[in-house]
Structures are given as C-alpha cells and as structure tokens.
Amino acid sequence: MTTAAPARTPAPARRWRPRALTGGRATGLIPAVVPAVFVVVAFLVPLAGLLVLSLRPTDSLNIPLDGFTLDQYRQVLTTPYLSGSLTESLSLAVRVSLTCLVLAFPVAWYLARTPSGWRKTVVFTITLSPLLTSEVVRSFGWRVVMSGEGPVNRTLQALGLIDASLPLLRSPWTVFLAVVHVLLPFAIIALTASLKGIDDAVLRASADLGAGAVRTFRSVVLPLATPGLVAGGVIVFSLAMGIYVTPLLVGGANQPLAGLRVRDEALVTFNQPRAAALSFVLLIVTLAVVGIATALSRLADRSNRG
Amino acid sequence: MAETTSSPTSASTAVRPSRPSRAPSPVGRRVRRAAVAIPVLLVCAFLVLPLLVVAISSFADRNSFAFPPSGVSLRWYGVVFSSDAWLAALASSGRLLLVVVPIVVVLGVLGGYAVGAGRFPGRQALAVVFLSPIMVPGVMLGLALLHQMQGLGLVGSNAGLVLAHLVVTLPFAIRVIAVSAAALDPRLVRAAQALGASPWRAFLTVTVPLLRPGIVAAGFLAAVISLGEVAVSVFVAGARSATAPVLIYSAVQVQLEPTIAAISTLMLLAAVVVIAVLDRTVRISRFV
Numbered sequence: 001m002t003t004a005a006p007a008r009t010p011a012p013a014r015r016w017r018p019r020a021l022t023g024g025r026a027t028g029l030i031p032a033v034v035p036a037v038f039v040v041v042a043f044l045v046p047l048a049g050l051l052v053l054s055l056r057p058t059d060s061l062n063i064p065l066d067g068f069t070l071d072q073y074r075q076v077l078t079t080p081y082l083s084g085s086l087t088e089s090l091s092l093a094v095r096v097s098l099t100c101l102v103l104a105f106p107v108a109w110y111l112a113r114t115p116s117g118w119r120k121t122v123v124f125t126i127t128l129s130p131l132l133t134s135e136v137v138r139s140f141g142w143r144v145v146m147s148g149e150g151p152v153n154r155t156l157q158a159l160g161l162i163d164a165s166l167p168l169l170r171s172p173w174t175v176f177l178a179v180v181h182v183l184l185p186f187a188i189i190a191l192t193a194s195l196k197g198i199d200d201a202v203l204r205a206s207a208d209l210g211a212g213a214v215r216t217f218r219s220v221v222l223p224l225a226t227p228g229l230v231a232g233g234v235i236v237f238s239l240a241m242g243i244y245v246t247p248l249l250v251g252g253a254n255q256p257l258a259g260l261r262v263r264d265e266a267l268v269t270f271n272q273p274r275a276a277a278l279s280f281v282l283l284i285v286t287l288a289v290v291g292i293a294t295a296l297s298r299l300a301d302r303s304n305r306g
Numbered sequence: 307m308a309e310t311t312s313s314p315t316s317a318s319t320a321v322r323p324s325r326p327s328r329a330p331s332p333v334g335r336r337v338r339r340a341a342v343a344i345p346v347l348l349v350c351a352f353l354v355l356p357l358l359v360v361a362i363s364s365f366a367d368r369n370s371f372a373f374p375p376s377g378v379s380l381r382w383y384g385v386v387f388s389s390d391a392w393l394a395a396l397a398s399s400g401r402l403l404l405v406v407v408p409i410v411v412v413l414g415v416l417g418g419y420a421v422g423a424g425r426f427p428g429r430q431a432l433a434v435v436f437l438s439p440i441m442v443p444g445v446m447l448g449l450a451l452l453h454q455m456q457g458l459g460l461v462g463s464n465a466g467l468v469l470a471h472l473v474v475t476l477p478f479a480i481r482v483i484a485v486s487a488a489a490l491d492p493r494l495v496r497a498a499q500a501l502g503a504s505p506w507r508a509f510l511t512v513t514v515p516l517l518r519p520g521i522v523a524a525g526f527l528a529a530v531i532s533l534g535e536v537a538v539s540v541f542v543a544g545a546r547s548a549t550a551p552v553l554i555y556s557a558v559q560v561q562l563e564p565t566i567a568a569i570s571t572l573m574l575l576a577a578v579v580v581i582a583v584l585d586r587t588v589r590i591s592r593f594v
Contacts, residue, residue, distance in 0.1 A: 027492075028424020031509075032432060035417035035476065042473050043439050046450035053453055103352070106345035125582055126350045132577040133357065134534030136554040137570040141356030143562060144363055149372040151359060181356065184349075213338065242443020245536050249558050259445045266449050267541070276453070279446040287441070 054276035062271040072277035082261055082278055086285060089258040093240035096179050097233045100187040103180070104232060105225075108191035112198075131185035139249035142178040143169065146250070175251040182246050183239055187232040194228020223304050230297040234290050241286040258282045357574055364567035371562060382568035392569060395553040401464075402549060403529055406471045410479050410528045411521060415514065417476070418483025418524070423490050423513075433484070440477045444537025447473065452541040462544020470542045474535055475528040482527060486520025526584050530577060 054072055056064040076082045107127055114120050130138055144150055146168040153165040168174050198221065206216040244259030253260065258278065265275035359373065367377035386392045421433045439447065451470050452461060460466035490513065498508040514521070536551045543552050550569060557566050 027426065028420035028429070029426045031416040032420030032424065035413045035420075035436065035480070036432065038413055038472070039435055039439070039476070042451075042469055043447075044435075046447075046454035047442070049454050049457075050446070050450040103349050106342060107349050110342060110346045121582070121586075123346065123350060125578065126354055128581050129574070129578050130353050130357065132530045132534070132581055133574050134536060134551040134554070134570075136536050136551045136558065137360065137534075137573055138356060140554065140558050140562075140566055140570055141360045143558060144371050144373070144567070145356050145359050147371050147562070149370065151373040154373055181353065184353065238441060238443075242445055244445050245540075245555065249555070259443060262443075262445045262449065263540075266452070272449070272453060275449055279443065279449060283442065283446060286443075 050276045051280065053273050054280050056273045058271065058273050062269065062274075064273050072273050073281065075274060076278045076281050082258075082274075085256050085258045085261045086278075086281065088256045089241055089282070090285065090289075092176065092179065092257065093237045095176065096183060096240045097187075097236040099176075099180050100184050100236045101191070101229055101233055103184055104187035104191050107188050108195050108228075111188070111192045112195035127185055127188050130181065131189075135182055135245050136249065138182055139178060139246045142174065142181065142246075142250045146174050170251060170254075172251065172255070175247045175255055178246050178250045179240055179243055182243070183236045186235045186239065190232030190235055191225065191228045194225055194231065198224050226297055226301060226304075230293060234293060237293075238286050238290060241282060360567050361571045361574065363564055364571040366564050366567075369563060371564070382564040383572075385565045386568050386572070389565070391553065392550070392565070395548055395550045396569075398547055399533060399549040399551075402467060402471060403532055405468050406475065406532050407525050407529050409468075410472055410475045411525050413472070413476055414479030414483045414524050414528075415517060415521060417480040418520065419487045419509075419513065419517070421480060422484030422487025423492070436480045437477045439473055444474075448538040448541030451538065455542060461542060462547060464547050466542045467539065467547050467549070470538050471532045471535060474538055475531050478531060479524040479528050482524040483517060483520040486517045490516055522587070523584065526580055530580055533573065533576070 053064060055068045055070070057067055057069045057071055058064055107123065111120065111124060111127070146152055148165040148167075150168075152168060153162075156162045156166070202220060202224070203216060206220045211219070242259045244257065244263050247255040247257050247260055248263070253264065259282070262275050262279045262282065265271045265278060363371055363373065363375060364382055365378050365380070366372075366375035367379040367381065368375070417436050421429065421436060442450075448470070451466070451473070455461045455463075455466045455469075460469070494516070495508050495512050498512045499505065503511065534551055535549075536555050539549055539552050540555060543549060548556075550573065554566055554569065557563075
C-alpha cells in the first residue's frame with residue numbers, strides 16, 4: 001500500500017523517468033515478506049538448530065547433553081571411517097562432474113542449436129524424463145540392469161566373455177555410473193542455456209578465418225561455453241557430494257560416502273550430533289570447492305576478454 | 307588461456323589467409339552431422355536404457371529379473387492395485403501433492419515476483435536466501451528438519467511431510483516464476499493503478515495473469531519434484547505417512563520384486579506425460 005504513494009507525487013516527471021516510478025523504491029518488498037518468513041522458519045531455523053546440535057557433547061548412549069564442545073568435529077576429522085568418507089565423496093563428485101560435462105556437451109549442443117521439431121522434442125523429453133523421475137526409480141533401474149541375471153551379465157555371457165555372473169552391484173563403478181545417470185540432466189540443462197547464447201556469426205567468422213572444426217571448438221566455443229560448464233559442473237558437484245539414496249540402493253550401505261555416513265550416524269547408530277557435525281563439514285567442503293571453482297572461472301573469463 | 311584464445315586466430319590468418327572453408331563437400335557435411343548425432347544418440351540411450359529395463363521387467367510373468375523376461379503378464383500391476391501398502395503410499399503421495407502444490411504456488415508467486423520484478427535494496431541477498439535450500443544436501447536438510455520436528459512432535463506426521471516438501475520445492479518454484487516476472491512490463495501495472503486499481507487489485511488482476519505460464523510451469527515442476535522426493539522424506543516420514551518413493555526406497559533395500567518395477571513404471575509414465583505436455587503447452591525449456 002505504501003509503495004504506490006511516493007510514485008504519485010512527482011507527476012510531471014512521470015513520462016520521462018518511467019523506471020524510477022514503477023512503484024517507488026520498494027516494489028515487491030511486501031510480497032516478499034511471507035515467503036521470506038517461511039524460509040527463515042522452515043529452513044534457516046532448523047539449520048541453526050542443527051549447528052547447535054553439532055556442538056553438543058554426547059553421553060555413552062549418544063544422547064546429546066547440554067554444553068558446547070568441538071569434540072564431534074574432532075571425531076569427524078580424525079576417525080578414518082568418517083574423514084575417509086569425505087575424501088571418497090570428494091573424489092566421486094569430481095569424477096562424476098567431469099564425466100557429466102563431457103557427456104552433456106554434445107546433447108546440449110544439439111538442443112541449443114537445432115530448430116524445434118519432433119526430433120528435438122524427443123531428445124528433450126529423453127534428457128529431462130530421468131530428472132523428473134524419482135531418484136529411487138532410476139536407482140532401481142540400475143539395480144535391475146546390473147543384477148546377476150540382468151541385461152549386462154546376460155549380454156556378457158551370450159558373447160562368451162564370462163562364464164558366471166559378475167557381482168556388478170557391489171562395485172564402486174556401478175555406483176559411479178548410476179550417480180552420473182542421476183545427475184547428467186542437470187549438466188545438460190545448464191550447458192544448453194549457455195550454448196544458446198553463442199552467436200552463429202562468431203562460428204562463421206572463425207570458419208572464414210580458416211579455423212577447422214577442432215580449432216573453432218577449442219578456441220571459440222570452449223571459452224564462450226565456460227560459464228555454462230562451470231555452472232553445470234558446480235550443480236552436479238554439489239549434488240554428488242551429498243548424494244546417498246542412489247549409492248545406498250545400488251551399491252549397498254557399505255559404500256564409503258559422506259552422505260551415506262551422515263544417514264547411518266543419524267538413523268542407524270542414532271548419534272545425531274556426530275551426523276550433524278559430519279554434514280556441516282560436508283557442506284563447508286562443498287561450498288569451498290564451489291567458491292574456488294567460481295573464482296577461477298571468473299579469472300579465466302576476465303583474461304579471455306582482456 | 308588468454309594466449310591460446312587470441313593468438314591462433316591471428317596466426318592462422320597470416321599463414322593461410324584464403325582457405326576455401328565456406329562450402330564443405332556433401333560427404334564432409336554428412337560426417338560432421340554424424341559426429342554430432344552419434345554422441346547424442348549414445349547419451350540418450352544411456353539415459354533411457356535403465357528406465358526401459360524397468361518398464362520391460364514390470365511385465366515379467368515370473369518373480370525374477372531375468373532379462374529378457376520369459377513371458378509377458380500384467381500380474382505385478384494387479385499386485386500393486388490389490389496391495390494395501392502400495393495403495394496407501396500412492397494415496398499419501400497424491401494427498402501430499404494436493405496440499406503442497408497450491409501452497410508452493412502462492413509462496414512462489416510472492417517470492418518470485420519480489421525477486422524477479424522487485425526494486426528494493428537487498429533484492430539480490432533475498433534471492434540467495436530463497437535459493438539457498440538447493441545448495442544444502444538432502445541428507446542434511448532431512449536431518450535438520452528431523453531434529454527440529456523431534457522437539458515439536460511432528461516426526462511422522464502429515465504436517466511435517468508437507469513442511470519438508472514445501473522447503474524442497476519452493477526454491478524451484480521461485481526461480482521459475484522469477485524468470486517470468488523479470489519479463490513483466492511495469493507500465494501495465496502502472497496503467498491499472500492510474501485507472502484506479504489498488505496495488506493489491508492490480509497485482510491480482512494484472513500481474514498474476516501475466517505470470518500464468520511461469521505459474522503453470524512452477525506448479526508442474528513442484529508436483530513432479532514432490533512426487534519423486536526421497537532424500538528428505540525418508541527422515542521425516544513415518545510408517546503411516548510414507549509416500550510411494552519412500553516405500554520403494556525401503557522395499558528395494560529388503561528384496562527386489564517386479565512389483566517395484568510395476569509401480570516405478572507407473573511413476574515413469576506420469577513423468578513422461580507431464581514433461582511432454584509441459585513442453586507443448588508452456589515450453590518449459592525456457593525456464594530451465
């Protein structure tokens with residue numbers, strides 16, 4: 001209500017400075033209140049509560065006690081069972097994001113540079129339908145594909161490459177493949193958005209100046225796609241760092257990943273303060289890597305332009 | 307980086323100033339087109355195959371995942387529709403959807419409008435706050451909500467599950483609607499107000515109808531995310547309020563049976579229909 005009032009007074013200038021008059025200096029502030037309150041109450045407060053919980057000491061039954069200590073964080077960083085899961089998650093997330101970017105590039109290129117048509121709708125539906133299908137369904141799919149009598153084992157046997165079924169399900173490579181499958185659509189979306197922004201004229205100019213396809217790709221397309229590559233990589237990386245449903249369903253509870261350890265500490269051994277501490281370390285590592293990657297890409301972008 | 311991008315172009319023009327690269331031969335063009343098409347096909351196959359395998363095994367006639375199945379039957383769909391547990395889970399998912407989507411659309415319109423079309427100090431910071439739940443791993447969000455709800459006695463309740471799904475879907479709804487709101491023409495609202503509409507009435511009769519494509523997309527997106535959500539729900543859902551994905555999550559850990567494939571196929575079908583309709587009606591590709 002108050003937003004409209006200041007806009008009415010300077011009537012003569014209205015026609016000439018439309019931007020300043022769209023509703024004063026506070027357009028949109030009032031609608032923002034309700035969702036902002038919701039996010040604070042339902043998200044920031046529980047997160048703060050989790051931070052406090054991670055600083056609590058525990059008794060012999062892992063029940064949180066009053067008081068503050070950094071003991072949980074010390075345990076997380078010194079117990080190999082927990083700290084090892086962090087490095088393992090980091091390694092998985094790096095491998096998964098690089099693989100996703102490589103696989104996403106051709107599809108994103110196709111989606112970004114092909115005019116609409118039924119072929120494009122099909123490719124678009126195929127790339128997005130896994131994203132809109134529950135993670136449990138996709139993980140279950142990999143369980144079936146990699147099971148003892150599943151298509152992979154059957155095919156290998158039919159080709160005479162193996163005699164008995166391979167125990168593919170417990171393999172970390174199956175988990176890797178399933179996680180790539182789950183997160184690939186995110187990379188495709190981010191890359192498509194950035195490849196759409198590349199002007200055809202730039203590519204033609206590169207060809208006219210004598211650059212072949214490979215060189216155009218390396219010195220024109222790749223630098224221009226860097227923001228999209230970083231955005232896609234960052235999304236996939238952060239999602240892979242905390243993933244637990246897919247590794248659990250595909251590879252079992254023994255996969256040494258941080259997300260799974262958080263779940264185990266919280267729901268199996270019922271040490272909630274330790275689970276909280278581990279999840280905060282996981283979040284900090286994730287945000288640190290994301291921050292470094294974003295800063296580096298800004299630097300590279302600046303030197304490209306300069 | 308800087309040297310590799312700027313120098314090769316100038317060097318190549320100096321060495322080979324007039325290479326006829328304008329019109330590649332038909333063979334060359336075909337090779338180039340295949341170079342794009344083959345990786346696209348392979349990646350699409352990789353994305354589709356596991357889902358296809360699920361769909362095919364749901365029609366198996368025996369209780370095994372031997373592939374290909376020895377015969378075709380609909381018995382596992384029959385099992386789903388005659389099982390109280392699966393029906394209860396499907397009903398729970400559906401009820402949740404009916405509550406979550408309207409609330410998240412209202413919150414999303416308010417928040418998305420503020421972030422996309424608002425002009426006030428701190429707008430960028432507010433956008434970061436709105437989108438921040440995306441950056442937090444699901445396992446952490448689930449644990450935080452579980453801990454909070456233990457204090458309030460909400461664990462296993464429907465209210466707790468609704469709250470969790472709102473937190474998960476709201477950032478996506480706000481982002482989609484903000485894209486629509488950023489393209490709004492502020493002159494239309496000013497025209498409405500000049501004609502005597504109150505700010506509130508102008509918002510409801512001008513702004514909201516203009517945001518409709520974004521609102522539809524946000525609603526569908528929230529519905530699909532809520533239908534598939536597991537990572538957070540596992541922490542806050544109780545035995546009574548378990549949704550279909552949560553039940554699949556527990557069932558897969560115990561024993562694999564084609565019933566899971568049947569229910570997965572049903573969910574898969576729903577997702578494909580939703581996305582094809584969305585792309586045709588509001589061209590959701592604009593928003594993602």
